[in-house]
Amino acid sequence: MASLVAILDLKGKPLIQRSYRDDVPPSYIERFLPLILEFEEEETQVTPCFTHQGINYLHIRHSNLYLLALSKGNSNAVEIILFLQRLCSVLVEYFKELEEESIRDNFVIIYELLDEVMDFGYPQTTESKILQEYITQESHKLDITAPPAVTNAVSWRSDGIRYRKNEVFLDVIESVNLLVNANGNVIRSEILGAVKMKCYLSGMPELRLGLNDKVMFESTGRASRGKAIEMEDVKFHQCVRLSRFENDRTISFIPPDGEFELMSYRLSTPVKPLIWVEANVESHRNSRIEYMVKVKAQFKRRSNANNVEIYVPVPDDADTPKFRAATGTAQYVPDKSAFVWKIKQLGGSREFLMRAQFGLPSVRNTEETERRAPISVKFEIPYFTVSGIQVRYLKIVEKSGYQALPWVRYITQHGDDYSLRTVVERGNTPGGGPI
Numbered sequence: 001m002a003s004l005v006a007i008l009d010l011k012g013k014p015l016i017q018r019s020y021r022d023d024v025p026p027s028y029i030e031r032f033l034p035l036i037l038e039f040e041e042e043e044t045q046v047t048p049c050f051t052h053q054g055i056n057y058l059h060i061r062h063s064n065l066y067l068l069a070l071s072k073g074n075s076n077a078v079e080i081i082l083f084l085q086r087l088c089s090v091l092v093e094y095f096k097e098l099e100e101e102s103i104r105d106n107f108v109i110i111y112e113l114l115d116e117v118m119d120f121g122y123p124q125t126t127e128s129k130i131l132q133e134y135i136t137q138e139s140h141k142l143d144i145t146a147p148p149a150v151t152n153a154v155s156w157r158s159d160g161i162r163y164r165k166n167e168v169f170l171d172v173i174e175s176v177n178l179l180v181n182a183n184g185n186v187i188r189s190e191i192l193g194a195v196k197m198k199c200y201l202s203g204m205p206e207l208r209l210g211l212n213d214k215v216m217f218e219s220t221g222r223a224s225r226g227k228a229i230e231m232e233d234v235k236f237h238q239c240v241r242l243s244r245f246e247n248d249r250t251i252s253f254i255p256p257d258g259e260f261e262l263m264s265y266r267l268s269t270p271v272k273p274l275i276w277v278e279a280n281v282e283s284h285r286n287s288r289i290e291y292m293v294k295v296k297a298q299f300k301r302r303s304n305a306n307n308v309e310i311y312v313p314v315p316d317d318a319d320t321p322k323f324r325a326a327t328g329t330a331q332y333v334p335d336k337s338a339f340v341w342k343i344k345q346l347g348g349s350r351e352f353l354m355r356a357q358f359g360l361p362s363v364r365n366t367e368e369t370e371r372r373a374p375i376s377v378k379f380e381i382p383y384f385t386v387s388g389i390q391v392r393y394l395k396i397v398e399k400s401g402y403q404a405l406p407w408v409r410y411i412t413q414h415g416d417d418y419s420l421r422t423v424v425e426r427g428n429t430p431g432g433g434p435i
Helices: 026-040 077-094 100-103 108-116 128-134 243-249 364-370
Strands: 004-009 014-019 049-052 055-062 065-072 169-180 186-200 206-213 215-217 229-236 251-253 256-269 275-284 287-296 304-313 319-325 329-333 338-348 351-359 373-384 391-397 404-418 423-425
Touching: 004 026, 014 026, 014 100, 014 108, 026 049, 026 065, 026 364, 049 077, 055 077, 065 077, 077 108, 077 128, 100 108, 108 128, 108 251, 169 391, 243 251, 251 256, 275 304, 275 373, 275 404, 287 304, 287 338, 287 404, 319 329, 319 338, 338 351
Parallel strands: 169 404, 215 229, 275 423
Antiparallel strands: 004 014, 004 065, 049 055, 055 065, 169 186, 186 256, 206 251, 206 391, 229 256, 275 287, 287 351, 304 338, 304 373, 319 351, 329 338, 373 404
């Protein structure tokens, strides 16, 4: 239960605010940013929720904005944080780019949305497609009667939807985060997965999704056979019938119209680096620094990694770059103190080499070299999942009996942090490297 919701700029100035209860004065909004800065000065971790003088501050950050909720007493913090995330998603659906300017330009619509998504501090409808039925950017007048979707048992889907061509697109997207130390050992890895769908189906269809037998869910109580994939932190869209899933692990649902995320999951199993990179560095004091970078694709030959970008750190004062690459292109990125090696397509099990040279206008000491940032990698591998998850079937049942075309796609890509600390001085051999 939230007493007040506000959207603030990075200076802590409220761009828009809505009070739902009278127990928290709006003046408490102004105390939010000073408290955040105070935590940072004390080198205290800033958590999504904290309490000060009896007031609970719950917040998330999106781009250059803070979404803030204030409450008093014993509130459900997780519920409010999830509400702020859903509110953020709704605003992005409406305005595409959620930033300070879009808030100022659309404050009337945002106030209408704030009135609909929460009632007396309790979260209500946060399904953007339903909200768009009666809060539009063209007209700000609300219908006297609520749209049918709001009062239906299936609140996330309207009646009477019709398409000339019925289609379903399903994407299984897995993002890989990992950290490799200087010895070539993976010290942290995880897979963050999501099943995203685009449904263009007439009527009120029921979909049933079946995953391969390797997939197991956390706390199933069933014995593991072979190399099972144990999913953790599984989250489903509200359309999924959880009771049926609990009984027989069938993912059964009536989908929203259009695009939505059906489920997300996490795998904490050890991950072998899909793309291995190491760099040998030779410094010539008061002169130049030279790099020899190797990249190897550690996945099967039949797969390809697209749009590979390898960021190799260089000294802040490096200049006069020179590159020679066996494939792709390289360029200096001064604002990131790195150079980037771009390879449009990297085939499985392929290995390539590139060399770079930079001038050093100033003296650098050994300590600075040791503090060098890790190599970071970006990539996308289509038709491939690192976990091995597969869709066995996707059945579409609708009372009119029409035929629908399901399309399934698999993508593995880099996560927010795919890093390798495999930058070493020439003459040192990085332990554990596969090259």
